[in-house]
Amino acid sequence: MFGFFGLGSFAAVDQPELEVVHRRPAAGGERRVPPLLFIHGAYAGAWCWDEHFLPWFAEQGFDAYAVSLRGHGRSQGKESLHQSGIRDYVADVRQVVEGLESPPILVGHSMGGMVVQKYLEQYPAAAAVLMASVPPGGLSSSVMRLMTADPLLFAQISMVQGGARDLVDTENAGRAIFSDDLPADIRDAYGARMQSESQRALMDMTFMDLPRRWRMHLPPMLVLGAGRDALFSISETKRTARSYRADYQIYPEMAHAMMLETGWVLPAREIRDWVIAHSDRFGDQGL
Numbered sequence: 001m002f003g004f005f006g007l008g009s010f011a012a013v014d015q016p017e018l019e020v021v022h023r024r025p026a027a028g029g030e031r032r033v034p035p036l037l038f039i040h041g042a043y044a045g046a047w048c049w050d051e052h053f054l055p056w057f058a059e060q061g062f063d064a065y066a067v068s069l070r071g072h073g074r075s076q077g078k079e080s081l082h083q084s085g086i087r088d089y090v091a092d093v094r095q096v097v098e099g100l101e102s103p104p105i106l107v108g109h110s111m112g113g114m115v116v117q118k119y120l121e122q123y124p125a126a127a128a129v130l131m132a133s134v135p136p137g138g139l140s141s142s143v144m145r146l147m148t149a150d151p152l153l154f155a156q157i158s159m160v161q162g163g164a165r166d167l168v169d170t171e172n173a174g175r176a177i178f179s180d181d182l183p184a185d186i187r188d189a190y191g192a193r194m195q196s197e198s199q200r201a202l203m204d205m206t207f208m209d210l211p212r213r214w215r216m217h218l219p220p221m222l223v224l225g226a227g228r229d230a231l232f233s234i235s236e237t238k239r240t241a242r243s244y245r246a247d248y249q250i251y252p253e254m255a256h257a258m259m260l261e262t263g264w265v266l267p268a269r270e271i272r273d274w275v276i277a278h279s280d281r282f283g284d285q286g287l
Helices: 053-059 078-083 086-097 111-119 140-149 151-162 170-174 184-193 199-208 234-243 265-281
Strands: 002-005 019-023 036-039 064-068 105-109 127-131 221-226 247-251
Touching (some): 019 053, 036 053, 036 086, 036 111, 053 064, 053 265, 064 086, 078 199, 086 111, 086 199, 105 111, 111 127, 111 199, 140 151, 140 199, 221 234, 221 265, 234 247
Parallel strands (some): 036 064, 036 105, 105 127, 127 221
Antiparallel strands (some): 002 019, 019 064
């Protein structure tokens, strides 16, 4: 059972209309926990959560939402995508949160993890989950590692960013985010749904607008990493967890796009079990 909040459901002054996908638990099967709000990474949209995570979490009794940040998916703002920064994406998340009945648990993947970190500089959350997240130190280490260790892969990612999709080798580019066991037809179908990312947001995540730990409202936090992540190393994931005194879990056989991997249910179960185990720590956070 699911609902789709059409464009404009969370509209605010000077804010674009945002696509928000909502999956509800069956009547009588709701858990007494905050709603989950999933925030996608670069080049993606709310669709990446609705493949597996949203329906699964609804079946588990969670009220599950996913937003397409401005310029992504079916949200407005494509014409000004490259002028949108991480702070604009934070405003998008805030817009959705203000439309909910209670503060959600924020789940951010990759760039979405950076958006969650920046959100916590200004606002409280019931809890936060960072999945294969951009670390607090930003993208610099990842960019340098790719440029030197795998320049072909770096070039493929650059082509996606530059809009030269016809020149992209999907098998090679897929190595950045998918494991080898993902069937080629599924990988290519996901790849076809990818889009360019905001140049400004990428610069923000590299050096212009990195998280300021001392300003954050730190809720209970879980950090998840992937052993075969071509973008962020296991050591970076562990440093992220230490920075926020967070619980963490590493999946050695998974790649970057954890919610789309064949083993997606492993991190999904981890989030479910962690939320249930720590629900007494969430408290009564104000919107």
